[in-house]
Amino acid sequence: MMDLLVKALLDGDQAQAIIEVRKLREAGVQRRQIITGGVEAAMTQLDAKCTVEQFNLLEIMLCGRAATGVMKVLYPLGALPPQTKAAVVIGTLEGDVHDLGKNIFKMVLTAKGYRVVDCGKDCSLERLIDAVEQEAPVAAGISGLITTIIPQVLQMKDKMAERGLGHIKVIAGGAALKQATAESLKVDFIAQSAFDGLHYLDQIVGVRHE
Ligand code: B12
Numbered sequence: 254m255m256d257l258l259v260k261a262l263l264d265g266d267q268a269q270a271i272i273e274v275r276k277l278r279e280a281g282v283q284r285r286q287i288i289t290g291g292v293e294a295a296m297t298q299l300d301a302k303c304t305v306e307q308f309n310l311l312e313i314m315l316c317g318r319a320a321t322g323v324m325k326v327l328y329p330l331g332a333l334p335p336q337t338k339a340a341v342v343i344g345t346l347e348g349d350v351h352d353l354g355k356n357i358f359k360m361v362l363t364a365k366g367y368r369v370v371d372c373g374k375d376c377s378l379e380r381l382i383d384a385v386e387q388e389a390p391v392a393a394g395i396s397g398l399i400t401t402i403i404p405q406v407l408q409m410k411d412k413m414a415e416r417g418l419g420h421i422k423v424i425a426g427g428a429a430l431k432q433a434t435a436e437s438l439k440v441d442f443i444a445q446s447a448f449d450g451l452h453y454l455d456q457i458v459g460v461r462h463e
Contacts, residue, residue: 254280255290258323262295265315267322274323284327285448288357292320293446296353317353328360336368339391339458342384344372345427346405351398354427358394358447365451378405378412385418391457392422394450395440397430406430406438422457426450 254277261269277287299316302309341362345355352374359369370388372381385393393413395406409423425431426444435443444450 254282255287255294258287258291259295259298262292262316262319262323263298265312265319267315267319270319270323271326274326278327287323287327288361288448289446292323292357296320320353321356324357324360328364333363334366336363336366338366338368338460339454340368340370340388341392341394341454342370342372342381342388342390343394343396344376344381344384345374345396345398346381346402347375347377349397349399349402350374351427352396354398354447355394355396358396358426358444358450361447361451362454365455367454378409382409382413382416382418385413385421386416390421392424392441392454394444395423395425395430396427397425398427400429402429403438406440410439410441424450424453 254273258270258273258277261273274287274291295316299313303313343355343359345352355374359371362369370384370390372384381393395409397403397406406425410419413419413421413423422441424442424444425438425440426447430438431443431445433443435441442453444453
């Protein structure tokens with residue numbers, strides 16, 4: 254069944270992808286498995302079509318739209334819990350327009366009761382840090398899919414410290430950042446997935462997992 258979901262996503266067939274995800278949920282498959290084994294797996298396969306030599310924008314956008322549709326089925330807006338946990342500021346840095354992963358992280362956090370302040374994509378460091386200053390979050394989350402944003406990531410903590418925000422954790426995720434170590438990127442934590450990020454935040458705010 255997961256294979257059918259991956260195929261529907263790769264075909265950019267949102268309606269079919271939604272049918273497959275409903276079947277998976279009815280069969281008792283967890284959201285987490287659907288995201289990692291379905292959505293992420295499909296996007297990894299899409300990789301081959303998103304290179305400098307081969308780039309079919311329409312095809313990739315349709316896959317992205319199908320993935321977004323699947324996420325809305327997994328986390329319906331009407332069924333959100335009250336946002337009683339800490340705030341988290343998230344964004345994709347300047348020059349990077351990839352936002353599927355960031356949006357998944359946002360949905361996962363929102364579904365767990367965090368108040369997520371989303372600075373969007375192609376967001377300057379200044380704007381992200383302004384939001385951190387205003388919202389007093391427990392952490393700032395950076396999503397990075399292209400390596401050109403790494404210099405901005407390296408400056409994040411220092412720039413926050415200059416504004417007296419050095420105590421706030423910075424966590425990073427996304428394909429361009431997750432192979433690196435937290436030390437080499439000068440951040441507090443590197444998340445391998447949205448759930449990895451969630452667990453790290455839960456640890457900071459002291460949520461227990463059974
Ligand atoms: C879809 C896609 C696009 C779409 C994006 C649509 C959208 N709205 O996001 C479009 C078509 C716009 C696009 C454009 C481009 N793309 Co593109 N794209 C991809 C592709 C195929 C999939 C990315 C994706 O969505 N993955 C699925 C998500 C769910 O995974 P994820 O982001 O890793 O997120 C998960 C975790 O990492 C985590 N996570 C993510 N962020 C965060 C943050 C925090 C804080 C936490 C805790 C967790 C977390 O949560 C998610 C769920 O677990 C990748 C290939 C790849 N393997 O990544 C290339 C890729 C990222 N693109 C690439 C390139 C080069 C481009 C272009 C420059 C293309 C070009 N040749 O002109 C342009 C423009 C980019 C720009 N300026 O930003 C390269 C980057 C290479 C590099 N090393 O820098 C890649 C790697 C393809 C390749 N192999 O060449 N792309």
